[in-house]
Amino acid sequence: GQQLNQSPQSMFIQEGEDVSMNCTSSSIFNTWLWYKQDPGEGPVLLIALYKAGELTSNGRLTAQFGITRKDSFLNISASIPSDVGIYFCAGQTSHDYDMRFGAGTRLTVKP
C-alpha cells in the first residue's frame, strides 16, 4: 500500500516561532489532509486540500497540495503553547473511504 513519509518526527520550538512540516508519498493522492491529535483524543481535521497546487489557510495554519500530488506541507506561524500535539498528514485516493496516515510530527512549544 501507499506509504506516507512525514518529517520531522518531532520538533521542539520556542513560543512565537514558525513551524514547517511535510509529508511525501511514493503514490499519487487525490486529497491531502492535515490532522492534530491531543493525548488520549482522536485526530481533529485542520485543513483539507483537494487540488494539486492548492494553498489553503486556516488561521495561523497554511497547507499546500504539491503539484506532483505526492507531497504536502503544513506551516504554523507564531506558535503558541496550545499548538502542542501530534500532527498527522493523510492522503486519500479515489477510494475516499481509505485514508492513509503518516506517522506524525510531535510538536513541543516551550513558553
Place this chain on the structure above:
Amino acid sequence: DTGVSQDPRHKITKRGQNVTFRCDPISEHNRLYWYRQTLGQGPEFLTYFQNEAQLEKSRLLSDRFSAERPKGSFSTLEIQRTEQGDSAMYLCASSLFDEGNYGYTFGSGTRLTVV
C-alpha cells in the same frame, strides 16, 4: 449533537477474552469508519459502513474481528480471542458522504490493553 462517541474509553482484558466496543456517529452522517492506532503511528483503516452495509475491510481485519452497524446508526467492533498484538487505540469516525466532502470526524477512541 455532541460528535462521535465511543464506549468504553479504556478496556483492559486478559488474553483470550472477547471484547466489544461501541461507536455512536454524528446522527446525520451516513458513513462510519473504524481505524486502529498503535503507539507512535498514525491511524490505520480497518473497515467502513455506508448506512448499514459494510463495504470494505482491510487485511488488518482478521477473522477474529467483526464489525456491525445493524440499523445504520451505531456500530460495534468485536474482537474474539484477544491477543497482545491487539493492544491499540481503536478509533471510530463518521462522515456525510457527499461530493466534495472528505472530512471525517473522529471519536476519542477506545484504548485496549490486552494482558
